[in-house]
Amino acid sequence: MKKKMLLIGALVATLLVSTVYGAFLTYKGFVEIYGTKYPLGIVELDVGKLKPIEGLEAREDYLGKIRVWTYSDHAEVVLQLVQLSQIVTNFRSFTVKVCLPLDVVLVVDITGSMGPYMEPVKSELLDLMWVLATMNKCPVQFAVVGFKDYVGDTIVNPSGITDDYDEVETFIKGLTAVSGVGIPQSHYLGLLEAERLFDDEPNSLVHDKIVVFISDAESGYNDKPDFSYAMHAAWGLADKGVKIHSVLCGKDENPEGAQLRYYAAISGGNFVHAPDGSRFVPGVTSNPTWIVKLTPITPFDSFRLRLASSPPTEKKGYYEFGIWVDFFCKAVPWHEWFVTELTAHLEKAELPPYLPPPPIPGPPPPPIGVALTINPIEQDVGKDIIFSWVITSPPEVTPVHVELTLDPPVGAVIPFDEDLHLTGSRTWKAILPAGEWTITVTYTYIYSGTTYYAGAMGTFYVK
16 A cells, blocks of 8 residues: 655744744644554744854753653654754764653662661662663652552652652651561562552653662562562553663562563663662663654754654654753854754654554452461371361352372372362371471362462371
């Protein structure tokens, strides 16, 4: 199919003198396919003036704003800057910086196992806050979330996402690692709280959003290993365009290493290994703005900056970008000004080859309780041992099977099929070989069409 593209642009002339040619212009962009017009959106270009150049200068000036309304997915915002004048300046470098307002939620594991890393982490978070605020020319806001093992233990700075840096700094300094010394940790609680904070922020949809997630342990649910809850929460953020930068403290081992890499991979973030809890700022601060460099610039040179590489412009909505120019040049004495032209318009992006998205995990199953008791835990050969179990299974799951297995010190596993008895006991006479035995009760059930397993394990001794 041959497509004819109509590109409507907004042109603004800017002088390096006190005169301002800037204007506030609104243009509409559309695509015409076989005579039918399909709207892409609206671009507003509002450009101010640059200060005069006097002699040799290195400077950064604010150029203006671009406001974009996109009516369809995959609409590209295209900027083009052209030098129109004759040889009037000797540019050594010229950089255009484009950015969006940025919201950052710092999610920190504050369980006891983070104790050895907490002080370096807090110091690094304070550095990160000021680095992001300095590097990003657009406004930057922060929030801090501390999570533990159970619902109700999560803490958040009083104002949520805020530009009150003093409040954020004070809250970070007050973080302490207590309780929950063992593993795993409830990653999903921190991720869900971050999503809630973004949802509560009125301008979140038109801001860049990132989560900095810090932990040293694998994911869990109610202090038991479980990745499904955290995976579901991470997808909830990724689907809203939130990048998750994952920071792993301690040893880089699985499953925690694989899990934190997963959060970063599905959201377009970075994974950073910080063994002692420090030096993770560079991994998080990469590319805070979109930067295009042209060195040197000569008469009639031009370049195009396509903002479609930014995830926000790939979704319907409203976006507001700030533009800065950073240059190092020398003004020619007999030509004290030069003219540039900035244009902005929307184009229909070329769609990449279709790749099926990775499957989004369904809702996690409800918690299942499995309790196992052994009486006594040490017994002579030929004497009785009583195994008792209680399985708490909610009505929304479908029971399939309950099985007990005995694993001797040597030899084959001994199975006991208990069919669907969710509560019961079994008396067993101790047999050889002597030593440490293991008993496992396994509960098989179905939830939302998927088969799951829950269980408990214990050890006893045969003399």
